[in-house]
Amino acid sequence: MASRSTCQSLRSSLRQCRPTCEYAGSISSRKSSIRQISATASRLEVDWNADKSERPRWSYTPEEMKAPYPWKPQSAMKSWTTNSDPQKLDRFYVNLLGEGGESVLTDEIKWLAITHKSFDQGRRGFNDRLAFLGRRILTLQANLALVSSSTATQTQTPRNPKDTRARFEHPALNGLKNLSDAPIGEVLTKERLATLAKTMGMAQIMRWQPRMPDKLEASGIDVVLNTCLYAIVGAIALQRGGAYASEVAKQKILKPLGIS
Amino acid sequence: MSVRSLRLERWSGQLLSAPRTRTRSRAPCCLRQGQQCLSGSNTRSFSASAVSRNPRIEKEFVDEDGDGIGLFEAPTHPVQQEYPSPSPRAALRSSKLAALHARLGLPQKLPLQTVARTLVDPSADSNVDFNNASLAQLGGSIMSYHVSEWLLVTYPRLPMSVLFAAAYAYNGPKTLQLVAKEWGVDTAAAPGREVDPGYLQFEKLAPGTDYAAIKAAGGSSRPDKFNFFRRGMSSRVVYDDEFGDTIPKKNESALPIPTESAYAGFVKALIGSIHLHAGREAAKVFVKEHILSRQLAIDTLFQFKEPIRELSRLCAREGFEHPMARILSETGRLSRHPVFNVGIFSGKDKLGEGSGASLQEARTRAAVMSLKSWYLYSPGKNERVPSDMEAPGEKAAWEPVHIDIGEVIH
Numbered sequence A: 001m002a003s004r005s006t007c008q009s010l011r012s013s014l015r016q017c018r019p020t021c022e023y024a025g026s027i028s029s030r031k032s033s034i035r036q037i038s039a040t041a042s043r044l045e046v047d048w049n050a051d052k053s054e055r056p057r058w059s060y061t062p063e064e065m066k067a068p069y070p071w072k073p074q075s076a077m078k079s080w081t082t083n084s085d086p087q088k089l090d091r092f093y094v095n096l097l098g099e100g101g102e103s104v105l106t107d108e109i110k111w112l113a114i115t116h117k118s119f120d121q122g123r124r125g126f127n128d129r130l131a132f133l134g135r136r137i138l139t140l141q142a143n144l145a146l147v148s149s150s151t152a153t154q155t156q157t158p159r160n161p162k163d164t165r166a167r168f169e170h171p172a173l174n175g176l177k178n179l180s181d182a183p184i185g186e187v188l189t190k191e192r193l194a195t196l197a198k199t200m201g202m203a204q205i206m207r208w209q210p211r212m213p214d215k216l217e218a219s220g221i222d223v224v225l226n227t228c229l230y231a232i233v234g235a236i237a238l239q240r241g242g243a244y245a246s247e248v249a250k251q252k253i254l255k256p257l258g259i260s
Numbered sequence B: 001m002s003v004r005s006l007r008l009e010r011w012s013g014q015l016l017s018a019p020r021t022r023t024r025s026r027a028p029c030c031l032r033q034g035q036q037c038l039s040g041s042n043t044r045s046f047s048a049s050a051v052s053r054n055p056r057i058e059k060e061f062v063d064e065d066g067d068g069i070g071l072f073e074a075p076t077h078p079v080q081q082e083y084p085s086p087s088p089r090a091a092l093r094s095s096k097l098a099a100l101h102a103r104l105g106l107p108q109k110l111p112l113q114t115v116a117r118t119l120v121d122p123s124a125d126s127n128v129d130f131n132n133a134s135l136a137q138l139g140g141s142i143m144s145y146h147v148s149e150w151l152l153v154t155y156p157r158l159p160m161s162v163l164f165a166a167a168y169a170y171n172g173p174k175t176l177q178l179v180a181k182e183w184g185v186d187t188a189a190a191p192g193r194e195v196d197p198g199y200l201q202f203e204k205l206a207p208g209t210d211y212a213a214i215k216a217a218g219g220s221s222r223p224d225k226f227n228f229f230r231r232g233m234s235s236r237v238v239y240d241d242e243f244g245d246t247i248p249k250k251n252e253s254a255l256p257i258p259t260e261s262a263y264a265g266f267v268k269a270l271i272g273s274i275h276l277h278a279g280r281e282a283a284k285v286f287v288k289e290h291i292l293s294r295q296l297a298i299d300t301l302f303q304f305k306e307p308i309r310e311l312s313r314l315c316a317r318e319g320f321e322h323p324m325a326r327i328l329s330e331t332g333r334l335s336r337h338p339v340f341n342v343g344i345f346s347g348k349d350k351l352g353e354g355s356g357a358s359l360q361e362a363r364t365r366a367a368v369m370s371l372k373s374w375y376l377y378s379p380g381k382n383e384r385v386p387s388d389m390e391a392p393g394e395k396a397a398w399e400p401v402h403i404d405i406g407e408v409i410h
Helices: A004-017 A086-097 A107-113 A128-147 A150-154 A176-181 A190-200 A221-240 A242-254 B008-016 B031-042 B055-060 B088-093 B095-103 B112-118 B133-154 B160-171 B173-183 B211-217 B259-278 B280-290 B307-318 B359-375 B386-390
Strands: B323-331 B339-346 B349-356
Touching: A086 A107, A086 A190, A086 A242, A107 A221, A128 A176, A128 A221, A128 A242, A128 B133, A128 B160, A150 A176, A176 B133, A190 A221, A221 A242, A221 B133, A242 B386, B088 B112, B095 B112, B112 B133, B112 B259, B133 B160, B133 B259, B133 B280, B133 B386, B160 B173, B173 B259, B259 B280, B307 B323, B307 B359, B323 B359, B339 B359, B349 B359
Parallel strands: none
Antiparallel strands: B323 B339, B339 B349
């Protein structure tokens, strides 16, 4: 490694041959908060109403990300339109969450929660992370509901007659057998959740791009419906707290599926 | 002395009517009982009346009177029963278990018998009332919920692949094995009734078993009959488990399992048992202290394929000026070991810098640094998590946390 004096002399000689980089400032002039990536203020979803001239992010693809002209012929078979009407979306949320459902989530998150990765090649964001959290919440609430369900405890399967051991009895452990009687993998299946989402009207408002618009089942509409359902629960948890999200999961998803 | 004068048949009969005992530890009170204990130790049966007749004894005691008391009647006490796991009462006598309970500072409401149950894997004992399967299912969902919410609140911009990897690093089976070993939990060589309840009991795999092949042979829960379909990241949220790994279809719980799965099942079951006996907050505190307190160098989990392109797409999406790489400083350009410090700028803001032995390497490292500084944005390590609102008496209103729209697709 060259010594400091050698470096300095090298640098000074280089400076004479090359134009100085005006941005090569000293490190101390850098901002102390290393999390700032830009000098412009970060976008807060709640501030959108103040700035009416800017379009909301959910409604357009950033111009910089678009190619100057489309170089693939637009096939009529592959064309697929999705909802872009905010009122239709609001009606879906009111239908799902009840009165005042359209103001549970902020505007951007309302759209993000029902946007799949296939929509617009992922340029307007997608709901994977929200669905990741939402699925954890739903699984946990399903397990807790089964353990504390009195109807399931009353109708538990009888024990094996050959095994006459006396198990350890405790009131807290009474509901444990319900978890093995009703395996979660058979109760919360992809098909059941997809059917529930369709009855809510999710298929008409979610934003995605099917591989074959004339064959939605083969394009995986069930997976997209599940993702959007999980994502709504996850979004509510991050914007309204875990208690609210658990209630929504229990009342709006588990109860219609028969777990309470 | 003749057998007759001693009336040995009647003498034994009186002794045989004594109260039965289930334990083998009770000393035999007569020769006949003692020999039955010795001869019957090989039987394995669950039936209540395990009888073993020793023909040698029958010859010695001949019914000379013909009373019909008959050849000896074997005791009906089930001394020879071989249950696959220790009885719940044995948990109260185990010093290992009591020491584990005290060492972990488990709540007093959690009884030793439940802790003993958490140490029994379904491969050791298939009876659902005696193994930890249900407890592990409940505890696993509690733990993965707390880990995922903490990760999403602390690192809101993590890409999905890194999120899965971080979740695996915090509560995957290998980590849980480390955690349980740190707690001082040892495994029993083989499950059985005589095993001390403080040992982790499960059926061990034979050395050299290809467990991955066994798991893969059963097929997964995905409908991928034709394996040429690419298994994308988005569909993992619906089809796969919390780490993005495929869930095997066949779930035979009686088969042998690897040690890490057994340890993972134990830790999850312990969390489930704390939740049931001591409440939700106790389980959350336990997860926070033992799982979420671990250090993870999350920046090492990233792997970028084309960082320069990804950074350029990110700036285009966010509306930043197009990123430009500029040399900040350099030395030894014509020597054998040049060092170039390159910074990537969006307008006047420096997004990241990196150094390397060539201009290309330095630019790539700078792009990687810029992307990491974007994806690893964190509002802080001790932010409020959604489950804080589920605590009783929580008065402060919930502040919405930052939700990122997703990683850059390029």
